[in-house]
Amino acid sequence: MELQKARHVQYxxxxxxxxxxxxxxxxxxxxxxxxxxxxxxxxxxINQRRQYTRPSQSLIPAADRxxxxxxxLAQQHRKGGFCGSPGHVQPDIIKRGWNEAVSYPAxxxxxxxxxxxxxxxxxxxxLLANEDANSVxxxxxxxxxxxxxxWIKRLQRPDGSFGEVVNxxxxxxxxxxxxxxxxxxxxxxxxxxxxVGKDLDIDIDGMVxxxxxxxxxxxxxxxxxxxxxxxxxxxxxVAALSMLDLTxxxxxxxxxxxxxxxxxxxxxxxxxxxRQIVFTDSDESxxxxxxxxxxxxxxxxxxxxxxxxxPVLGGFNGRPNKVADTCYAWWVAGxxxxxxxxxxxxxxxxxxxxxxxxxxxxxxxxxxxxxDAGAPxxxxxxxxxxxxxxxxxxxxxxxxxxxxxxxxxxxxEAASRVDRxxxxxxxxxxxxxxxx
Amino acid sequence: xxxxxxxxxxxxxELSEANQENDAAKTQxxxxxxxxxxxxxxxxxxxxxxxxxxxxxxxxVEKTAYANWFCTxxxxxxxxSKKAQKELWKQVNETNRPLRRGxxxxxxxxxxxxxxxxxxxxxxxxxxxxxxxxxxAQLTCLKALGRSFASxxxxxxxxxxxxxxxxxxxxxxxxxxxxxxxRREMAALTKDLYGEKMGxxxxxxxxxxxxxxxxxxxxxxxxxxxxxxxxxxxxxxxRAVMAANEHSPRCLKLTEHIISMNPAHYTVWLYRFANIQHxxxxxxxxxxxxxxxxxxYLKNYQIWHHRQLLVKRFARSERxxxxxxxxxxxxxxxxxxxxxxxxxxxxxxxxxxxxxxDSIEGMIDDDVRNNSAWSHRFFLVFSNPRYADPDSHATEPxxxxxADFVDRxxxxxxxxxxxxxxxxxxxxxxxxxxxxxxRKFGSVQSFVEQYVQNLGNEETEEVRSSHxxxxxxxxxxxxxxxxxxxxxxxxxxxxxxRIRLGYWEWKRRSLKAASx
Numbered sequence: 001m002e003l004q005k006a007r008h009v010q011y012x013x014x015x016x017x018x019x020x021x022x023x024x025x026x027x028x029x030x031x032x033x034x035x036x037x038x039x040x041x042x043x044x045x046i047n048q049r050r051q052y053t054r055p056s057q058s059l060i061p062a063a064d065r066x067x068x069x070x071x072x073l074a075q076q077h078r079k080g081g082f083c084g085s086p087g088h089v090q091p092d093i094i095k096r097g098w099n100e101a102v103s104y105p106a107x108x109x110x111x112x113x114x115x116x117x118x119x120x121x122x123x124x125x126x127l128l129a130n131e132d133a134n135s136v137x138x139x140x141x142x143x144x145x146x147x148x149x150x151w152i153k154r155l156q157r158p159d160g161s162f163g164e165v166v167n168x169x170x171x172x173x174x175x176x177x178x179x180x181x182x183x184x185x186x187x188x189x190x191x192x193x194x195x196v197g198k199d200l201d202i203d204i205d206g207m208v209x210x211x212x213x214x215x216x217x218x219x220x221x222x223x224x225x226x227x228x229x230x231x232x233x234x235x236x237x238v239a240a241l242s243m244l245d246l247t248x249x250x251x252x253x254x255x256x257x258x259x260x261x262x263x264x265x266x267x268x269x270x271x272x273x274x275r276q277i278v279f280t281d282s283d284e285s286x287x288x289x290x291x292x293x294x295x296x297x298x299x300x301x302x303x304x305x306x307x308x309x310x311p312v313l314g315g316f317n318g319r320p321n322k323v324a325d326t327c328y329a330w331w332v333a334g335x336x337x338x339x340x341x342x343x344x345x346x347x348x349x350x351x352x353x354x355x356x357x358x359x360x361x362x363x364x365x366x367x368x369x370x371x372d373a374g375a376p377x378x379x380x381x382x383x384x385x386x387x388x389x390x391x392x393x394x395x396x397x398x399x400x401x402x403x404x405x406x407x408x409x410x411x412x413e414a415a416s417r418v419d420r421x422x423x424x425x426x427x428x429x430x431x432x433x434x435x436x
Numbered sequence: 437x438x439x440x441x442x443x444x445x446x447x448x449x450e451l452s453e454a455n456q457e458n459d460a461a462k463t464q465x466x467x468x469x470x471x472x473x474x475x476x477x478x479x480x481x482x483x484x485x486x487x488x489x490x491x492x493x494x495x496x497v498e499k500t501a502y503a504n505w506f507c508t509x510x511x512x513x514x515x516x517s518k519k520a521q522k523e524l525w526k527q528v529n530e531t532n533r534p535l536r537r538g539x540x541x542x543x544x545x546x547x548x549x550x551x552x553x554x555x556x557x558x559x560x561x562x563x564x565x566x567x568x569x570x571x572x573a574q575l576t577c578l579k580a581l582g583r584s585f586a587s588x589x590x591x592x593x594x595x596x597x598x599x600x601x602x603x604x605x606x607x608x609x610x611x612x613x614x615x616x617x618x619r620r621e622m623a624a625l626t627k628d629l630y631g632e633k634m635g636x637x638x639x640x641x642x643x644x645x646x647x648x649x650x651x652x653x654x655x656x657x658x659x660x661x662x663x664x665x666x667x668x669x670x671x672x673x674x675r676a677v678m679a680a681n682e683h684s685p686r687c688l689k690l691t692e693h694i695i696s697m698n699p700a701h702y703t704v705w706l707y708r709f710a711n712i713q714h715x716x717x718x719x720x721x722x723x724x725x726x727x728x729x730x731x732x733y734l735k736n737y738q739i740w741h742h743r744q745l746l747v748k749r750f751a752r753s754e755r756x757x758x759x760x761x762x763x764x765x766x767x768x769x770x771x772x773x774x775x776x777x778x779x780x781x782x783x784x785x786x787x788x789x790x791x792x793x794d795s796i797e798g799m800i801d802d803d804v805r806n807n808s809a810w811s812h813r814f815f816l817v818f819s820n821p822r823y824a825d826p827d828s829h830a831t832e833p834x835x836x837x838x839a840d841f842v843d844r845x846x847x848x849x850x851x852x853x854x855x856x857x858x859x860x861x862x863x864x865x866x867x868x869x870x871x872x873x874x875r876k877f878g879s880v881q882s883f884v885e886q887y888v889q890n891l892g893n894e895e896t897e898e899v900r901s902s903h904x905x906x907x908x909x910x911x912x913x914x915x916x917x918x919x920x921x922x923x924x925x926x927x928x929x930x931x932x933x934r935i936r937l938g939y940w941e942w943k944r945r946s947l948k949a950a951s952x
Contacts, residue, residue: 175773212829213829213830215829215830215831216811216814216830216831216868217814217818217830217831217864217865217867217868217869217871217872218864218865218867218868219831219864222811223769223773226776226815226818226819226830227772227773227776227811227815228769228807228811229811263829263831263832264831267831269939270939273936273938273939274860274936276935276936277935278935303858303899303901306902306932306933306934306935307931307932307933307934309934312934312935314935319807320860320861320864321805321806321807321861322767322807345942348938353935
């Protein structure tokens with residue numbers, strides 16, 4: 001089966017132009033995430049040099065770009081960082097008279113800055129730039145770089161992990177979540193936090209120490225020390241380390257942090273490739289007809305399913321003995337591709353059948369991807385489904401999709417715009433909060 | 437009563453009685469009045485006979501009169517023949533002595549009982565006695581009202597309707613206040629009349645249904661204590677509710693009262709805890725109360741034991757809820773993450789005390805493929821701060837973990853692998869335990885080999901678990917037997933785990949590259 005590109009374009013355009021269904025209410029605090037997946041999906045679907053040579057043909061209308069930028073920037077906190085959603089922003093009239101002496105957004109500040117919000121806001125701003133030099137040069141105009149860096153630094157705990165919220169007393173709340181490490185490392189890369197001096201930079205060694213401790217006994221990575229391995233955290237761990245390597249710029253040791261942060265890379269690769277499972281009918285809750293069809297194709301015993309000759313559908317689970325899920329195809333493939341830097345060939349170790357599983361089983365007939373076979377599509381799995389396909393295709397590219405930057409989980413061209421835009425930050429200077 | 441000396445004495449007494457008639461109410465005792473009244477109901481010769489000590493002291497006429505009087509008693513009279521009866525009446529007439537007969541019994545001096553001080557009430561003056569009677573009447577009235585209150589409470593509790601008004605019986609605050617006032621008044625009267633003290637419990641309508649169990653102590657008790665007000669009573673109620681195994685808000689209050697007087701009462705603490713469990717008292721409420729008690733009694737053991745029980749109870753209730761969540765989804769990452777936090781925070785490491793390991797074993801028994809449960813077990817065994825090195829990485833040996841624990845975990849993983857050989861979770865676990873324990877993979881070679889037979893022989897090769905075959909490759913690689921390791925990977929890619937062919941081939945290439 002092939003990628004139903006036209007359907008997916010329709011799906012993402014529908015998400016772009018119309019109101020999202022009310023089931024998304026539970027994601028209202030992460031509207032920047034929803035917006036990012038919509039825009040990044042449209043960007044990835046059109047980013048195909050062979051068909052479209054000029055970026056102006058992007059599916060994101062040029063006329064909308066300024067408006068979208070303004071929407072993102074409106075969610076920036078006056079002290080730096082972004083709220084996750086417009087619903088978290090207070091109108092100016094409320095903010096008047098607030099204690100400006102506080103040097104970072106605190107919890108008693110009713111506007112709560114969010115780490116994911118900041119991550120998605122910055123990448124969206126970079127993504128929204130178009131190819132002309134001026135657009136790239138002004139992509140981050142209006143971003144409070146120093147304030148954001150200062151806040152990110154405040155979020156780091158002495159053990160190297162990152163929390164979610166800085167409390168009024170300076171303590172940090174929130175889990176020791178590997179995703180925060182990845183987001184903090186990416187934000188630091190976008191804002192070039194490594195160039196503003198030790199005072200404003202996060203504790204890199206501490207962060208690496210924390211990630212290092214999170215490798216589990218089975219080789220995978222957990223949320224934090226001694227937790228259960230989970231493929232999403234595995235990606236976040238390696239991608240965070242890889243982001244650090246990007247800024248380290250040590251020609252002799254290009255994978256310094258990847259190697260320092262993963263005690264046992266071989267065990268991790270082993271755990272990641274073990275995430276692929278033969279998709280059998282028991283994994284899906286599909287129509288009876290189709291189930292019967294599958295029955296004849298795949299014996300029921302799990303041992304036997306591994307020995308089937310000929311093409312099989314290889315889904316990915318996030319943890320041993322769990323069912324296959326679209327997004328884990330991305331987390332596993334993404335992690336292996338990032339690991340490729342430190343362990344050549346790692347990216348090529350997966351079977352090719354992962355692609356067929358996505359296209360045949362979770363790709364929705366009306367566009368988008370569902371969580372698992374037969375599930376209705378949602379933005380999260382739709383984007384990560386595309387991400388998985390683009391990643392697994394590697395240099396060959398998936399028909400209909402552009403190339404993919406696995407570190408940033410973003411189309412390669414958009415990632416390159418982000419990278420070029422970040423070159424325009426003013427040289428380091430402690431008090432500088434402006435954008436050159 | 438000892439017989440009096442002579443007739444003259446009796447007469448003198450009669451005189452003095454007459455003198456006292458006027459202010460009798462002031463000085464005459466109750467018994468005396470009753471005696472006087474009794475005397476009026478019998479002939480004087482009977483009284484005389486009694487006072488003089490027998491018939492022998494009476495005159496002949498009086499003797500005859502007494503005999504006649506005796507025979508006219510209803511029981512005796514019927515026994516006489518008609519003729520004898522006639523003869524009797526004739527004689528009565530002749531004797532010309534009164535023949536009075538009343539219907540009252542002879543008063544006994546102690547028939548009124550004793551008052552609270554042990555005084556004979558018969559010795560009360562009439563005036564004193566009348567005051568006492570009035571109080572008793574008052575008490576009776578109050579009791580009647582109390583009974584009506586009790587009935588109303590019963591009807592109200594059953595939701596009955598008052599047929600006279602057509603409305604439902606309801607117990608108002610006023611009713612309860614009035615009853616409490618009544619109880620106080622009754623308590624005062626009871627104390628006054630009978631010296632019986634009614635404490636706050638016996639006067640509290642809430643405790644009506646409890647029969648207190650008084651302290652039983654043989655005579656000549658040692659080191660008796662002058663208990664403060666209410667202590668003995670509250671203890672007798674405690675004994676009663678504890679015996680009835682009652683758990684209720686009033687019992688909780690009772691334990692609080694007793695603890696305030698005697699915080700070293702060790703059973704009251706245990707009983708209080710049972711109440712807390714039964715009533716599901718919020719932890720923070722109890723802790724707040726306990727804080728106050730602890731600050732009042734700085735040197736007390738029970739307070740701290742109680743606190744430990746509360747924390748344990750909290751841990752249990754948290755785990756119960758966690759298990760409820762697991763009933764919905766036994767692999768919920770957030771919940772497992774919280775369970776780790778809980779284990780660390782509340783120190784639920786030791787199975788003897790907290791049963792955490794048992795609980796996890798139960799979950800693995802329910803679903804041997806629940807990788808989250810396996811992961812939690814690993815955490816539980818290898819992060820226990822009692823012996824484990826807190827800085828030890830999950831993928832490196834920790835020499836501080838006792839060898840018998842490592843042995844136990846290896847045996848456990850193997851037992852579970854036997855249940856379902858193609859289950860990656862226990863295989864990963866086994867691998868993790870071997871590394872943690874600093875054991876060689878080779879130490880489980882014979883166990884692993886039972887799942888792989890005749891490797892390389894196309895005809896007879898049998899592999900019951902791809903994970904076993906992979907483990908076997910690592911065992912061979914560790915031992916330097918590259919050919920055999922290569923064969924394992926080759927067969928994995930060719931037949932037993934085709935989906936990972938790329939990986940197995942890469943393993944083969946890597947090994948060749950390393951050895952060349």
